[in-house]
Every structure is written in structure tokens, then in C-alpha cells.
Amino acid sequence: MLNLFTFVLLLVSIILVDYIIRETKARLQEFRQTRRILGEHPEMKGVDPEEEGLLFFGIDEDLATYIMDNDEPGEDMPFGIAVPDVWD
Numbered sequence: 001m002l003n004l005f006t007f008v009l010l011l012v013s014i015i016l017v018d019y020i021i022r023e024t025k026a027r028l029q030e031f032r033q034t035r036r037i038l039g040e041h042p043e044m045k046g047v048d049p050e051e052e053g054l055l056f057f058g059i060d061e062d063l064a065t066y067i068m069d070n071d072e073p074g075e076d077m078p079f080g081i082a083v084p085d086v087w088d
Helices: 002-038 061-068
Strands: none
Touching: none
16 A cells, blocks of 8 residues: 555656756746747846737738738839939
8 A cells, every 4th residue: 555655656657857857947947938939138127028018019821921922013102102202
């Protein structure tokens, strides 16, 4: 009976150590990724990547497909605004 209890206790200890190592590894990887994104710039102090929408840009899938598959060159006129030529 004592051997069974010792075996179960050892097994639980191994599982607990494995869980702690995995959690520590995940947190360390997240810390490294955050440090790499923020780059320790003075302007980025106090910025939380989880809450800041400015760090990551999301785009609609249809719009991304349209942009990436567009092979036709565009004009150098934003929003199609015609600028009158005043030098003529």
C-alpha cells in the first residue's frame, strides 16, 4: 500500500513539474516576443501589446485579396482628386 501511495505521489509530482515548466516556457516566450516588438524604445514605455490596436493591423480578407492581386499600376492621385495645374 505504501508503494502505491509513493508511486501516485511521484506521478503527481512529475505532472506538476511538467505543467510548471510548460507555463514558464510559454510566459518566457511571450515576454521575449513583447520585448522584440516594443524594442525597448523610450516611446514604447507603458504600451501594452494586448490592449493597443496600433501595433497590429487587421484587414478584411476580400480587401487583402484585392490589394495583393492588383497588377494594374495606379495613378499618383489619392482618392481620385484632380489638382488644377496653376503653373500653366
